[in-house]
Amino acid sequence: MPDTTTTSDPSYHVPAEGESDDAAGYYVPGEPIVDTKAPGGPIDERWSTRKFEARLVNPANRRKLSIIIVGTGLAGASAAATLGEAGYVVKSFCYQDSPRRAHSIAAQGGINAAKNYKEDGDSVHRLFYDTVKGGDYRSRESNVYRLAEVSTNIIDQCVAQGVPFAREYGGLLDNRSFGGVQVSRTFYARGQTGQQLLIGAYQALERQVQAGTVTTYTRHEMLELIVVDDGEGKKRARGIIARDMVTGAIETHLADVVVLASGGYGNVFYLSTNAMGSNVTASWRAHRKGAYMANPCYTQIHPTCIPVTGSHQSKLTLMSESLRNDGRIWVPKKKEDCDKDPRSIPEEDRDYYLERIYPSFGNLVPRDIASRAAKYQCDDGRGVGPEVDGVRRGVYLDFADAIARLGRDAIEEKYGNLFDMYARITGENPYEVPMRIYPAVHYVMGGLWVDYDLQSTIPGLFVTGEANFSDHGANRLGASALMQGLADGYFVLPHTIRDYLADGPFEKVAEDHPAVVEARESVQRRIEHYLTVNGTRSVDSYHRELGNIMWEYCGMERTEDGLKKAIDLIRTLRDDFHRNVKVLGSADSLNQSLEKAGRVADFLELGELMCIDALNRRESCGGHFRAESQTEDGEALRHDDLYAYVAAWEFTPEDAGESWATPMGTPVLHKEDLTYTAIEMKQRSYK
Amino acid sequence: MLMAGSGLIFIGFVLLHMYGNLKAFAGHDAFDEYAHHLRTMGTPILPESGALWIIRTVLVLSLVVHVYAAVTLWRRARRARTVRYQVKKHTGAIFASRLMRWGGVTLLLFIIWHLLNFTIGKVNVQGGATNDPYNLLVDTFDTWWLTLIYLLAMTMLGAHLHHGTWSAMQTLGLTGTERARVRSKRLAFAVAVVVTGGFSLVPIFVLAGVITK
Amino acid sequence: MRVTLKIWRQPDAATAGAMHTYELDTVSPDMSFLEMLDVLNEQLNAAGEEPIAFDSDCREGICGMCGLMINGEPHGPEVTTTCQLHMRSFKDGDEITIEPWRSDAFPVVRDLCVDRGAFDRIIQSGGFISVNTGSAPEAHSIQVPKEAADRAFDAATCIGCGACVAACPNGSASLFMGAKITHLGELPQGQAERDNRVVSMVSQHDHEGFGGCTNIGECTAACPKEIPLDVISQMNRDLRKALQHGH
């Protein structure tokens, strides 16, 4: 566990007002934004207060209220199941061929809960504390406290559903410690926790399908949000336009309320640990319709992934962080050793750089530090593994010492499945040759802005799971994304959404309402556009190029110049995309290039906003490292006086009218100040 | 389930039958006595041949059920995949399991012939007497091609039982654990070997001249 | 590496398909099988031919979205998913035949994509434990012996990919179904609905047009998660018991 010192570092540089505004000119300042739903009072009573104050909907009325849920990951499936049980009419959407395949399935490590089964001093308050601190004091304390509070219910619920968590011989649940915390509060199901939790939620969802309360729409992609004026000047979310990916039909689905649980947008980097289809389209379309996007630049980069082998690479595979417990990370001291067999490099020619720079934490420094350090070594020309685009991106993770110390069997017992996975993917035997690892984009903390009720700035549009920004601040603790997804879906949204629905059923919207027609036509126009550009480059080639730009300039380390350059590059690339992309096939059948074109087009807009957000935040915090803001030792340096706020970005419609190349106007920045009453802000140090 | 039930009845019968046939080694009288006993079994409680008729009824019913189930499964399997693979490997299947249907058909043909041979028609290709079971048997197997047919049929039967026995256990849910599974596989193999072997002995020995009139 | 690919192409469910042959000579042994297809698709796109549609999402072997019949074996020659298969399992100059899962219960959507909605419907018919959100007892009030928990887990690792159906000469989904029945049946939480579950799932299975199981065992050999045949036995046993209980 890191020591925490208050911000008394002599090098702490407080920029004068204005000096830090790197992003001047890229955005327009707007009114501050406040979360009006969070109740005041003692932190441990806020959630009960809110639940109590949220209005009720009587069971007979629920059958008249309809809810659209986009996404069937942990956040979406759990919400659909629970709201279905409550008796609402639920429609659930996902782009895969079955709800069970949502990206949540890939989570390996585990899920946190403050059960304190180990009697090791854990509590709701400690989980809350660790989460806020892990998020580098950039999350909202009320939300985080609630998350910690309901975490225990999640485990009860999942066990009752038959989720086969790991157990001890006595038949009770087992826990492990995860992500550098000192208590064992992580529940796990071998290396497949996400899968088992998702299957539990999926089964609960399918049960509701059988009961007739939920209808599932698989291989359906949401392409637009329908926002309708309710006649009293309020623009409410009232439905979505979705494309049936098999028949190509553009469908209109109307409802009283829309929930986005569409996951994270890490694929803006092209290579990430996300599933191939993970996208920002649902969120981005909502953003364009008025939902604010919060902290889009906060990205989590995971240090232990399997490195890229060539330009054909389509995605990256994560290996559990637990490997760092026993593996030692090093690179050759001499550049000429980089392509040698690592076993032939003598001890004195190896640089165990983490152990050298961070003697007290060594190989166990936090994710972002470990990631950045690896990048520096490789940029310095001392990376190992195959050369891709002129750079070797990889460092050794060596188990030779551990095998010598503990024996091969012990290592196999602990990490056997990870070693097998590594061997399958790389064709190398990690018991013999050191593993190679490299950081990869893993999770995004940013997302659509929501209030305490998980409602976005568009009334009637709720956002849950990784798609919202709410609980992890600038960095997420290991094993808490699963916790958040299920907390939102099973325990939070069902309460908060009823307060909104208590005003319903809202007046029926006709399919030929101008707002609906406009939404539908805009989708058709876009599809028509991609299919008729008829240029020369494939969608994937644009995606890869965008990914390279993002990784280079908006990845592990960000600088003012780099970000500005990236914005220019993205704009040029986007312009080229709309003139020169080549999408074959038709709109009325399964067309995977067309699907990708829509997603990449949205990534090309999001990428720019991420850079602007990163440019604006001239501090380092959590997953966001601005080279301009570091201590003398190269540690991340926060500026709480200037940046203790959530950056919520408002979209402005295109200034240039109908041109595809300039689809975005200048974004407006709304700040939500973060205040902490239950916890004191501290600067971290891992030396 | 129907398949397994009727199949198990067959197994029972076949084992019994084999035991009887092996009496051929004990010579003419013992065998004829067995054939006779078949008919008098159960008397006086049952009329002459009563038990035999019960066995026959059960067998015929089983056969009907078995064939019906076989045809149903076959048709379902065909309907489940109307477009065939261009290339298909069979990994994990023992050959016997894929032989089940053709094996079954072969057995059906065999049984028809066999009944004509020994029970209904009592065909003696050597033109000898047909009312003496033992002699009929020896005459039959003195003919090399008849023996060949029988031996082929026995091989098929062996294969059918090899998979069939294990399959029946599996279908009845008696193989729920790794150990039980291994055990029932062994049992299936044993049944197959014993039955094929047991049945084959008589014809072979007749042909070889060990068993004579 | 250079490979010759014979790939099934079919515009949609209603139109007949056929095999097409493609040559690819820029294959690296480090590519995954699907990355090899990505490269082929880039090539086709550049040449003005529509890319080949195939499913994949996680590309980590866990979501169950991918699945191709490769040289007559579901997921190809290794015990893994198609996305985790690498080109180093093939040799320079190999001819590789790629087909979709063939099962009438899994209609072809396009090229190599099939519709596995039947699996969802089987789960709908009873593959769950009925517990409403919020009504769960404290987790530690339910104790599960480790052995049962482990066995349930082994069965629960099924990813719903459909390789078992693709492999089975009878086109049966018994392995998939048996896996779910064993997962839930091993746990105390799953007992209340045990009889009902197996009866409805099996009847839904038959209704979907899957074939009957004759215990051939090709399914388990094709299963990337190595679900053992005992799950089918357990399913049969549960079914027999349920019938005895008067279902």
Ligand SMILES: Cc1cc2nc3c(=O)[nH]c(=O)nc-3n(C[C@H](O)[C@H](O)[C@H](O)COP(=O)(O)OP(=O)(O)OC[C@H]3O[C@@H](n4cnc5c(N)ncnc54)[C@H](O)[C@@H]3O)c2cc1C
């Ligand atoms: C390799 C890996 C390992 C991880 N390990 C852990 C871990 O150990 N512990 C932990 O806590 N977290 C972990 N995480 C993070 C965690 O898995 C995710 O943050 C979380 O699962 C997100 O869940 P979600 O429900 O918000 O979204 P997702 O599961 O991503 O679901 C998104 C859903 O939205 C649908 N969708 C998206 N766009 C559209 C559209 N336009 N139209 C229709 N549908 C759409 C998709 O079909 C899908 O159903 C891991 C992540 C990765 C990548």
Ligand code: HEM
């Ligand atoms: C070499 C092997 C076999 C020999 C020598 C043999 C011999 C005989 C004989 C002598 C009879 C007549 C008994 C009688 O009517 O008194 C008979 C009847 C019969 N055998 Fe076989 N048999 C053999 C194999 C089989 C096999 C493999 C099957 C079935 C799978 C079979 C099924 C029957 C049946 C159904 C009858 C009729 C019984 C009845 O209803 O009377 N036999 N067999």
Ligand code: HEM
């Ligand atoms: C009369 C002609 C017969 C036909 C057409 C036939 C056909 C079949 C078929 C199609 C199966 C299905 C199993 C599969 O494909 O794996 C089967 C199973 C079986 N058969 Fe036969 N068979 C016949 C005779 C016999 C005989 C004579 C015996 C025993 C002596 C027998 C014993 C079995 C057994 C034990 C099974 C396994 C049951 C199960 O799968 O649960 N069959 N048979």
Ligand code: SF4
């Ligand atoms: S049982 Fe195996 S092959 Fe069948 S769906 Fe599950 S994982 Fe795939």
Ligand code: F3S
């Ligand atoms: S291959 Fe088919 S027949 Fe049964 S054992 Fe497997 S489902």
Ligand code: FES
């Ligand atoms: S793509 Fe997910 S299992 Fe292969």
